[in-house]
Amino acid sequence: MSSRFEILRPLEEDTASKLLLVRDNKRGEELRLRRFKTTKPEEIEGLQELFRQLAPLQNPHLDRLIDFGSDKDGFYTIAAGALPGETLSEVLERGPLTSKEFETVASQLLDAVSALHEEAIVHGSLRPDFVRISGKSAADWQVTLHGFGQGFASRDDSKEEQIRAYRCTAPEQWQDGTTRRRTDVYALGCILYEALTARPPFDGRALKELKLKHLGHDLAPLQKIASHVPGWMCAWVMHLMAVDPEQRPRKAGAAKELFERREAPLLPEQPPRQEPVPETASTKPPITFLQQPQSAPVTLPSPQHGARNATSSTIPISPGPHLAAGRPKRPTAALMPAQRKVSTALQRKPSAPNPAASLAKNIKPIAIAAAAIILMLLMFTLPRCGEKPAPAKSGTAQKKH
Numbered sequence: 001m002s003s004r005f006e007i008l009r010p011l012e013e014d015t016a017s018k019l020l021l022v023r024d025n026k027r028g029e030e031l032r033l034r035r036f037k038t039t040k041p042e043e044i045e046g047l048q049e050l051f052r053q054l055a056p057l058q059n060p061h062l063d064r065l066i067d068f069g070s071d072k073d074g075f076y077t078i079a080a081g082a083l084p085g086e087t088l089s090e091v092l093e094r095g096p097l098t099s100k101e102f103e104t105v106a107s108q109l110l111d112a113v114s115a116l117h118e119e120a121i122v123h124g125s126l127r128p129d130f131v132r133i134s135g136k137s138a139a140d141w142q143v144t145l146h147g148f149g150q151g152f153a154s155r156d157d158s159k160e161e162q163i164r165a166y167r168c169t170a171p172e173q174w175q176d177g178t179t180r181r182r183t184d185v186y187a188l189g190c191i192l193y194e195a196l197t198a199r200p201p202f203d204g205r206a207l208k209e210l211k212l213k214h215l216g217h218d219l220a221p222l223q224k225i226a227s228h229v230p231g232w233m234c235a236w237v238m239h240l241m242a243v244d245p246e247q248r249p250r251k252a253g254a255a256k257e258l259f260e261r262r263e264a265p266l267l268p269e270q271p272p273r274q275e276p277v278p279e280t281a282s283t284k285p286p287i288t289f290l291q292q293p294q295s296a297p298v299t300l301p302s303p304q305h306g307a308r309n310a311t312s313s314t315i316p317i318s319p320g321p322h323l324a325a326g327r328p329k330r331p332t333a334a335l336m337p338a339q340r341k342v343s344t345a346l347q348r349k350p351s352a353p354n355p356a357a358s359l360a361k362n363i364k365p366i367a368i369a370a371a372a373i374i375l376m377l378l379m380f381t382l383p384r385c386g387e388k389p390a391p392a393k394s395g396t397a398q399k400k401h
Contacts, residue, residue, distance in 0.1 A: 005033060011083055016153030021082060030082065031066065036075045036149065044075045047149050051077060053121050054148060061112035063146050084144055085134030088195065092128065096198040099229045101138040106192055106259060108143035113188060113252035117181045124179045125151050126187035127168045128194055163210055167200045171243050174211045182245040185255055189240030196226040196237065217243045236264035
């Protein structure tokens with residue numbers, strides 16, 4: 001490898017892999033070499049199977065794979081040329097797509113995912129960052145789908161980047177890790193919703209909040225915020241995003257047929273979102289988070305066990321510092337005695353006096369004493385109220401002879 005390829009410059013890097021622009025001395029041309037960071041034999045075997053299935057596909061909207069394999073540094077893939085154009089996310093920074101631009105992107109993206117689904121290959125982690133657009137105007141736009149094997153990798157370990165990586169994850173992936181063709185259809189709906197609004201349908205400050213919004217279908221109706229496009233277009237996108245997988249098109253090809261006919265079946269009313277019930281001794285929360293003892297609150301979706309075909313999420317990204325940071329820390333043996341002292345001191349510390357309670361405590365005996373005095377006065381004065389005054393004695397009677 002080292003003698004064949006000359007590294008020209010790095011192109012991009014995420015938590016799963018590093019992409020380099022290299023010169024192939026054997027072919028005499030510039031290529032892209034993606035080096036996956038995993039060195040685990042089982043993960044490298046999964047990547048081998050994935051790209052073995054992708055290699056025969058010839059579709060203008062899928063990245064052209066030239067070679068792949070493993071060496072002493074792990075697994076690598078080689079694709080033609082430099083990265084084309086810019087990502088859909090970068091395009092949307094200038095605003096939502098027009099109706100014409102949307103049709104161009106949607107039709108080519110559906111064509112790419114349909115090619116995968118017809119070969120029973122599931123991408124498993126579709127999002128706008130893996131959709132690249134080249135060309136000056138919508139008339140000559142060329143859409144290419146990338147991201148195979150990268151799973152839910154993010155540019156760094158920050159919480160914002162993790163939410164960005166998971167923003168198109170289907171409800172069934174959050175619940176039990178199930179990944180199938182209808183999962184890709186849901187992610188397509190999320191991508192196209194964002195294409196029409198220039199904002200993700202679901203957002204949150206933490207992965208737990210993002211998960212609840214996906215499961216509860218907590219999003220603004222597309223018809224209200226994308227009034228610049230026909231109603232059928234909004235209804236079709238919302239059809240792809242049904243919470244129940246059985247209510248979505250079974251694969252990208254079925255979604256493409258509906259798109260070409262410009263129609264979408266009416267969806268049943270979504271049940272009102274239920275707020276999570278706090279866990280008590282007798283009740284359980286309605287949503288069970290995928291977690292292991294002392295693990296992060298959200299685990300990464302993985303493919304359905306026993307799946308015949310490899311998917312992009314066959315190699316889930318191991319929980320890194322971004323998830324480990326959320327784990328509860330156990331007190332060490334050295335800290336526990338100090339914690340006990342603090343706890344005991346807090347228990348023994350007298351509480352601050354309450355002025356209102358002290359006043360009430362002092363007023364009670366005063367009131368009793370006042371009532372006793374008033375009662376004694378009444379007992380002394382009432383018997384004398386009915387007596388007649390004694391007659392006054394004459395002055396002569398008072399004189400002594």
